[in-house]
Amino acid sequence: MTGWWCASRVPKWARAPIPRWRNWWPRGGSQGVRSSQDYVRKAGAAARMMLVNAAAARWKVPATECTVERGVITHGPSRRRLRYGEVAAEAARLQPPQDIPLRDPKDWKIAGKSMHRLDIPDKVMGRPVFGVDVALPGMLHASIAQCPVFGGKLKSVDASVAEKMRGVKKVVREGDFVAVVADSWWRADQALQKLRIEWDAGANGNVSSETIAAMLRDGLADPKLPQARKVGPNIPRPTSTTPPWSRRPARPG
Amino acid sequence: MLKLNVNGKQHQVDVEPDMPLLWVLRDHLGLLGVKYGCGVALCGACTVHVDGAPVRSCVVPASAAVGKAVVTIEGLAAGGLHPLQEAWIEHEVPQCGYCQTGMIMSAAALLAKTPKPSDADIDRAMTNLCRCGTYTRVREAIHAVAASSASAAAKKA
Ligand code: FES
Ligand code: FES
Numbered sequence: 122m123t124g125w126w127c128a129s130r131v132p133k134w135a136r137a138p139i140p141r142w143r144n145w146w147p148r149g150g151s152q153g154v155r156s157s158q159d160y161v162r163k164a165g166a167a168a169r170m171m172l173v174n175a176a177a178a179r180w181k182v183p184a185t186e187c188t189v190e191r192g193v194i195t196h197g198p199s200r201r202r203l204r205y206g207e208v209a210a211e212a213a214r215l216q217p218p219q220d221i222p223l224r225d226p227k228d229w230k231i232a233g234k235s236m237h238r239l240d241i242p243d244k245v246m247g248r249p250v251f252g253v254d255v256a257l258p259g260m261l262h263a264s265i266a267q268c269p270v271f272g273g274k275l276k277s278v279d280a281s282v283a284e285k286m287r288g289v290k291k292v293v294r295e296g297d298f299v300a301v302v303a304d305s306w307w308r309a310d311q312a313l314q315k316l317r318i319e320w321d322a323g324a325n326g327n328v329s330s331e332t333i334a335a336m337l338r339d340g341l342a343d344p345k346l347p348q349a350r351k352v353g354p355n356i357p358r359p360t361s362t363t364p365p366w367s368r369r370p371a372r373p374g
Numbered sequence: 375m376l377k378l379n380v381n382g383k384q385h386q387v388d389v390e391p392d393m394p395l396l397w398v399l400r401d402h403l404g405l406l407g408v409k410y411g412c413g414v415a416l417c418g419a420c421t422v423h424v425d426g427a428p429v430r431s432c433v434v435p436a437s438a439a440v441g442k443a444v445v446t447i448e449g450l451a452a453g454g455l456h457p458l459q460e461a462w463i464e465h466e467v468p469q470c471g472y473c474q475t476g477m478i479m480s481a482a483a484l485l486a487k488t489p490k491p492s493d494a495d496i497d498r499a500m501t502n503l504c505r506c507g508t509y510t511r512v513r514e515a516i517h518a519v520a521a522s523s524a525s526a527a528a529k530k531a
Pocket of ligand 2: 504
């Protein structure tokens with residue numbers, strides 16, 4: 122899109138209904154835009170055409186008399202101008218064009234150039250609002266203790282100390298978790314540490330890496346397995362094991 | 375009531391004396407550039423300066439900062455940008471940005487003590503964790519600031 126770099130700050134066009142290979146929108150390895158540039162360019166070009174058409178319709182002039190520069194649409198003969206934002210609502214109601222000519226690479230203004238990222242200045246000043254920074258009027262915070270065993274349940278909680286602690290509003294007892302609600306997360310979490318919780322681990326109480334490994338070994342010894350081996354050569358043979366491991370991010374959010 | 379000096383201003387806060395400085399800064403003084411990552415001094419997201427030294431504010435009780443000068447990212451360069459922040463922009467250091475304010479505070483304390491750090495000095499001082507893996511750019515930007523302040527000093531001399 123001939124949008125000025127800043128004008129494309131909110132990439133609405135990235136969500137335009139352009140048919141994609143298997144509806145894939147990969148994000149890994151910073152490949153999002155690189156591997157999708159045709160889609161992205163088409164979406165941008167389509168959005169530009171729609172914006173120009175909307176402006177032309179408002180001025181009742183042919184779209185071919187309009188040019189675009191840095192997010193501003195200009196009607197050449199009358200020198201009238203409109204910013205993208207001023208016609209965005211009208212443009213959004215138009216049918217996306219089917220035939221979307223792409224700009225010749227020799228006329229590229231942004232594509233193919235290394236642009237400075239727009240988010241960085243705020244980030245070096247600690248300004249972006251992350252989930253942990255959101256504060257709503259009257260908002261309370263909770264810290265949660267969940268049953269350490271999947272499928273287990275809460276048996277009993279002694280919250281007598283926690284309930285008297287500063288800022289604590291409520292102790293919530295529910296199926297497989299307890300939560301302390303307080304006026305700040307730190308206070309909720311301090312009180313949570315003071316709960317005396319008894320869990321009923323239930324049927325999974327005795328599950329361990331050993332029992333899981335044994336279950337997998339038994340599965341491989343299943344008499345039906347030779348049958349499965351005939352279907353595909355890739356049925357694993359019990360030669361090595363890895364422990365069950367959860368993927369955890371190193372930070373919230 | 376605790377009396378705290380934060381970013382050059384005196385504050386009175388009505389908090390438990392063992393509340394970590396991190397939560398006083400964030401929840402009571404609204405300084406949200408100070409981030410919570412682990413709460414146990416492992417990640418460095420919560421790094422601020424106390425009397426010039428980089429500390430992990432998640433494990434420092436607020437009462438320990440009484441009578442000292444606390445500086446957060448918000449007060450690192452009053453009204454402008456610290457040379458490190460400029461270098462961070464120039465070298466596009468941040469990815470998601472979550473760890474970066476702590477990174478910058480650690481780097482600022484390092485340069486204040488060691489104006490021309492070696493890679494080994496940087497590794498020793500910059501133990502902040504970055505889940506996005508920006509470490510190589512962090513190092514680049516620190517070297518860039520060290521080099522430009524060295525050349526500025528040479529010009530003055
Ligand atoms: S939050 Fe303080 S070191 Fe991680
Ligand atoms: S920039 Fe994302 S955690 Fe460091």
